[in-house]
Amino acid sequence: MSLLEVTNLHATVGAQDQQKAILKGLNISVNLGEVHAIMGPNGSGKSTLANVLSGRPGYTVTDGSMTLADEDLAELEPHERAQLGLFLAFQYPVEIPGVSNMEFLKASVDSLARARGQEQPNTAAFIKQVRLLAASVDLDPQFLKRGVNEGFSGGEKKRNEIMQLLLLEPKLAILDETDSGLDIDALQVVAEGVNRYKNENNGVVLITHYQRLLDYIVPDFVHVLADGKIVQSGDKSLALELEDKGYAWLT
Amino acid sequence: MSQTSVDDLVEARSEYSAGFVTDIESDTLAPGLDEDTVRFISARKDEPQWLTDWRLKAFAHWKTMPEPKWAHVHYPPIKFQDISYYSAPKSQADGPQSLDEVDPELLRTYEKLGIPLHEQAVLAGVVNANVPPVPSMGSNVAVDVVFDSVSIATTFKEKLAEAGVIFCPISEAVHSHPELIQKYLGSVIPQKDNFYAALNSAVFSDGSFVYIPKGVRCPMELSTYFRINERNTGQFERTLIIADAGSHVSYLEGCTAPMRDENQLHAAVVELIALEDAEIKYSTVQNWYPGDENGKGGIYNFVTKRGLCGGARSKISWTQVETGSAITWKYPSVVLRGDDSVGEFYSVALTNNYQQADTGTKMIHMGKNTKSTIVSKGISAGFSENCYRGLVRISPTAENARNFTQCDSLLIGGQCGAHTFPYIENKNNSAIIEHEASTSKVSDDQLFACQQRGIDSEKAVGMIVNGFCKEVFRELPMEFAVEAGKLLEVSLEGAVG
Numbered sequence: 080m081s082l083l084e085v086t087n088l089h090a091t092v093g094a095q096d097q098q099k100a101i102l103k104g105l106n107i108s109v110n111l112g113e114v115h116a117i118m119g120p121n122g123s124g125k126s127t128l129a130n131v132l133s134g135r136p137g138y139t140v141t142d143g144s145m146t147l148a149d150e151d152l153a154e155l156e157p158h159e160r161a162q163l164g165l166f167l168a169f170q171y172p173v174e175i176p177g178v179s180n181m182e183f184l185k186a187s188v189d190s191l192a193r194a195r196g197q198e199q200p201n202t203a204a205f206i207k208q209v210r211l212l213a214a215s216v217d218l219d220p221q222f223l224k225r226g227v228n229e230g231f232s233g234g235e236k237k238r239n240e241i242m243q244l245l246l247l248e249p250k251l252a253i254l255d256e257t258d259s260g261l262d263i264d265a266l267q268v269v270a271e272g273v274n275r276y277k278n279e280n281n282g283v284v285l286i287t288h289y290q291r292l293l294d295y296i297v298p299d300f301v302h303v304l305a306d307g308k309i310v311q312s313g314d315k316s317l318a319l320e321l322e323d324k325g326y327a328w329l330t
Numbered sequence: 331m332s333q334t335s336v337d338d339l340v341e342a343r344s345e346y347s348a349g350f351v352t353d354i355e356s357d358t359l360a361p362g363l364d365e366d367t368v369r370f371i372s373a374r375k376d377e378p379q380w381l382t383d384w385r386l387k388a389f390a391h392w393k394t395m396p397e398p399k400w401a402h403v404h405y406p407p408i409k410f411q412d413i414s415y416y417s418a419p420k421s422q423a424d425g426p427q428s429l430d431e432v433d434p435e436l437l438r439t440y441e442k443l444g445i446p447l448h449e450q451a452v453l454a455g456v457v458n459a460n461v462p463p464v465p466s467m468g469s470n471v472a473v474d475v476v477f478d479s480v481s482i483a484t485t486f487k488e489k490l491a492e493a494g495v496i497f498c499p500i501s502e503a504v505h506s507h508p509e510l511i512q513k514y515l516g517s518v519i520p521q522k523d524n525f526y527a528a529l530n531s532a533v534f535s536d537g538s539f540v541y542i543p544k545g546v547r548c549p550m551e552l553s554t555y556f557r558i559n560e561r562n563t564g565q566f567e568r569t570l571i572i573a574d575a576g577s578h579v580s581y582l583e584g585c586t587a588p589m590r591d592e593n594q595l596h597a598a599v600v601e602l603i604a605l606e607d608a609e610i611k612y613s614t615v616q617n618w619y620p621g622d623e624n625g626k627g628g629i630y631n632f633v634t635k636r637g638l639c640g641g642a643r644s645k646i647s648w649t650q651v652e653t654g655s656a657i658t659w660k661y662p663s664v665v666l667r668g669d670d671s672v673g674e675f676y677s678v679a680l681t682n683n684y685q686q687a688d689t690g691t692k693m694i695h696m697g698k699n700t701k702s703t704i705v706s707k708g709i710s711a712g713f714s715e716n717c718y719r720g721l722v723r724i725s726p727t728a729e730n731a732r733n734f735t736q737c738d739s740l741l742i743g744g745q746c747g748a749h750t751f752p753y754i755e756n757k758n759n760s761a762i763i764e765h766e767a768s769t770s771k772v773s774d775d776q777l778f779a780c781q782q783r784g785i786d787s788e789k790a791v792g793m794i795v796n797g798f799c800k801e802v803f804r805e806l807p808m809e810f811a812v813e814a815g816k817l818l819e820v821s822l823e824g825a826v827g
């Protein structure tokens with residue numbers, strides 16, 4: 080069944096008078112149970128795609144459509160897209176001093192539950208669950224008392240994103256270069272987390288620069304994004320080919 | 331406080347929740363201010379001659395004083411002759427026999443304030459109303475409602491009386507405890523202290539009086555709800571709290587006010603006196619009508635608050651959460667005269683739309699080994715101006731004085747202003763004075779990060795702002811801490827996209 084449908088997506092970035100076209104007719108279709116890897120050179124528009132799908136301010140959709148579970152994403156506020164089940168693991172997770180990780184996660188889980196007409200979890204059980212999840216991605220549960228990402232190392236920030244993925248169990252997970260800057264141990268922890276998350280009822284869009292992540296998370300499809308469009312699609316072997324030949328032969 | 335349900339927030343946000351106007355019969359003095367006005371007020375309260383003279387002396391000073399202009403606030407000139415200086419709810423001489431006889435408007439006001447029925451009876455002065463065994467406002471809170479200018483009723487008097495605590499309208503204390511009033515009124519804030527204090531001294535209406543006897547720990551928190559009710563009626567509250575040697579008291583002041591168009595002047599005076607080893611904790615949640623989103627209307631809140639740590643090892647702690655008023659001009663201060671005495675000031679001041687706040691504190695160190703702590707959190711949103719102004723003065727006599735000041739500003743949006751004016755006057759080389767300051771902004775990236783996890787932007791701002799204020803909220807009594815967190819979120823309505 081189709082989860083994400085992106086058709087002929089055009090998007091610009093920047094203020095009204097100096098808009099710059101980044102996405103120029105992008106198509107992608109993700110079904111439940113699938114993992115799609117998106118690769119491409121620096122500046123090709125990978126993060127832009129993630130930002131446009133999740134509704135980050137500053138981007139304008141100028142043409143095309145994007146739906147998640149048949150709902151038109153363009154019509155929704157960012158928090159409504161999240162409530163619908165769209166999750167973005169940030170390339171650069173932001174620090175929020177003064178708001179503890181635990182408080183942040185509770186607010187998130189409560190907001191999502193309320194929007195979906197579900198009951199909010201019991202606080203004690205919730206805290207226990209979060210502690211276990213933190214430990215499962217090698218995060219010291221002490222981190223949970225600190226401000227969101229405050230003073231976290233790059234690797235800790237990325238593992239925190241994966242912890243949130245496991246906690247929130249979204250329908251669609253978009254991971255924007257979660258593997259960048261990680262050593263091999265951290266990479267394995269991240270990959271293990273994603274593998275634990277994925278199942279027949281959700282989908283993963285894996286934005287990455289390096290094929291090494293794909294040794295641990297096996298994609299069903301690999302797409303190459305260049306100059307705002309998908310220029311080539313294939314299976315896992317495409318990633319190996321790219322590793323070998325680079326992107327130049329495609330652009 | 332982040333646990334507050336969103337439903338509550340949505341409801342609270344739907345309108346300025348305390349913005350109701352009650353239409354109660356009241357006798358109000360015609361606008362205008364001269365010696366006769368002062369005499370009238372004094373006569374209405376049946377005051378002794380010395381107090382009438384005291385007021386007249388204050389009035390004579392006031393006439394010679396210029397309006398202060400140094401604060402970082404702007405407003406059209408106040409027409410002091412257009413203000414009515416006295417108003418009292420009618421017919422309370424012989425109180426109602428049951429709630430049925432109480433003005434239903436008054437009861438509705440209580441309801442909006444969330445006061446339960448049995449307590450309403452007590453508050454409304456119903457004859458023979460039963461005082462509930464377990465107070466319901468918080469676990470242990472006594473309330474003295476100042477409804478407009480006259481305190482209508484006082485609860486839990488008996489329990490307090492058992493402990494020897496006096497908690498009553500100051501107009502009553504003038505008669506029941508004249509020696510305390512005569513000794514302490516104006517002892518911390520003299521009549522000519524400043525323009526607004528002089529005005530208050532001349533025309534003060536009513537307020538609370540508290541006396542905690544030697545060695546007594548007040549058995550409950552004392553609380554006053556202030557309300558401005560009459561159109562064009564200035565509020566000139568006067569509060570006096572005396573903690574005798576070795577005693578302890580925690581006092582809560584909360585304000586709500588009706589929605590209206592005209593600007594209203596509020597010039598209160600609060601004096602605190604802590605004798606040897608005594609401790610006073612004074613907490614305020616200030617929620618006067620701030621004006622509409624275009625800066626129309628709202629209260630002018632020009633307040634003088636000062637405490638005297640008169641005895642050795644005494645302690646005075648001010649905690650304030652200021653979210654209301656069109657203009658706030660307020661510097662709760664501590665004079666540290668006793669050796670080893672301690673002064674504290676914890677403040678959250680939030681301004682949105684066109685609100686202006688110029689607030690801070692003064693810590694005047696005179697005794698040896700005196701210590702003061704200042705933690706100020708200013709939050710500006712909309713087109714507002716938020717200013718911290720603080721003075722730390724170390725007198726030559728203050729050996730080994732210490733001060734720590736932390737002054738943080740948080741900006742929401744790009745149109746508002748935050749300013750910091752810390753003044754230090756050090757006349758003693760042994761003093762240690764530390765000052766930390768920071769300015770930060772709620773960034774779009776932070777808001778988006780919250781939204782991406784399902785948290786809407788208003789809730790997100792509330793969460794970030796509450797986090798920013800944590801150190802101050804920690805100092806508030808429990809029931810106030812919850813209310814304060816909620817207030818900030820309500821007050822920031824419309825501050826983000």
Ligand SMILES: Nc1ncnc2c1ncn2[C@@H]1O[C@H](COP(=O)(O)OP(=O)(O)O)[C@@H](O)[C@H]1O
Pocket residue numbers: 092093099101119120121122123124125126127128137
């Ligand atoms: N906020 C922005 N303002 C201006 N240009 C931007 C902005 N965000 C991205 N861009 C530009 O858009 C292009 C695509 O960026 P991005 O989507 O981050 O690429 P990728 O993630 O594939 O490296 C780049 O040329 C980048 O400089």
Ligand SMILES: [Mg+2]
Pocket residue numbers: 125126127170255256
């Ligand atoms: Mg990128």
